[in-house]
Amino acid sequence: MTDAERPTDMWSTDSPASVPGPTTRWAGLQRGSQAARAYRQRFLDLEAAGRDLHGEARFVSALAPPPSRVLDAGCGFGRVASELTRMGHTAVGVDADPDLVALAAEDPDTRFAVADLATLDLRNEQEFHAVVMAGNVVPYLADGTLHPVLARLTAHLAPGGYLVAGFGLAGSLPEGGAAVSTAQYDRAAHVAGLSYLTRYSTWDRAPFTATSGYAVSVHRLVNG
Numbered sequence: 001m002t003d004a005e006r007p008t009d010m011w012s013t014d015s016p017a018s019v020p021g022p023t024t025r026w027a028g029l030q031r032g033s034q035a036a037r038a039y040r041q042r043f044l045d046l047e048a049a050g051r052d053l054h055g056e057a058r059f060v061s062a063l064a065p066p067p068s069r070v071l072d073a074g075c076g077f078g079r080v081a082s083e084l085t086r087m088g089h090t091a092v093g094v095d096a097d098p099d100l101v102a103l104a105a106e107d108p109d110t111r112f113a114v115a116d117l118a119t120l121d122l123r124n125e126q127e128f129h130a131v132v133m134a135g136n137v138v139p140y141l142a143d144g145t146l147h148p149v150l151a152r153l154t155a156h157l158a159p160g161g162y163l164v165a166g167f168g169l170a171g172s173l174p175e176g177g178a179a180v181s182t183a184q185y186d187r188a189a190h191v192a193g194l195s196y197l198t199r200y201s202t203w204d205r206a207p208f209t210a211t212s213g214y215a216v217s218v219h220r221l222v223n224g
Ligand SMILES: C[S@@+](CC[C@H](N)C(=O)[O-])C[C@H]1O[C@@H](n2cnc3c(N)ncnc32)[C@H](O)[C@@H]1O
Pocket: 024, 025, 026, 027, 073, 074, 075, 076, 077, 078, 079, 080, 094, 095, 096, 097, 100, 115, 116, 117, 118, 133, 134, 135, 136, 137, 140, 141, 142
């Protein structure tokens, strides 16, 4: 199918399904529908115990108020994207784990797709007001792919759009994750064409310090 033939509401990625993307660190840690269900259940249990699961969505909404177009990059089972939809955004979620995306797709009001962030091309969805990588997507990328991932995410931002990422740092890494320092992350964002805006240590905007174990980084496409 050529682009001209593609229905306007259809979107795709450049990676044909027959060509597997790079093995992410997440795929090395867990695979399959049972693991995906167990992962979601952990969050549902936390929510049932009163834990707030929506700090990321509120953070993004404060930057790009609804109705904005928001890409949840590495969406997992759709925790953040579905909340963004509930808040009045047009949210799209993409993830390389097909079993998590299958769970996410139980939300009929949000669009989800299986895609590798390193080659992402949402042809009819290119201009997002914000892209968010929540919950340690960065440490779970395939090794050596931070630069292509940030380049592809930047390509999906509207001028003035925000890239937001929250992830654990060395010493506070999730199981199986690789350390990415804030300096490495900022360098890759700069190479991708983004400007540094600010950084916190939590989604509630606690100050970031030299001893913080978690970074919520905000960059912006200033000269898109
Ligand atoms: C810890 S989970 C977080 C899921 C979700 N963002 C959340 O906070 O609930 C990390 C996710 O990053 C995804 N991921 C890692 N590398 C990826 C890539 N190259 N392309 C797409 N998704 C990727 C994994 O498949 C996994 O679902």
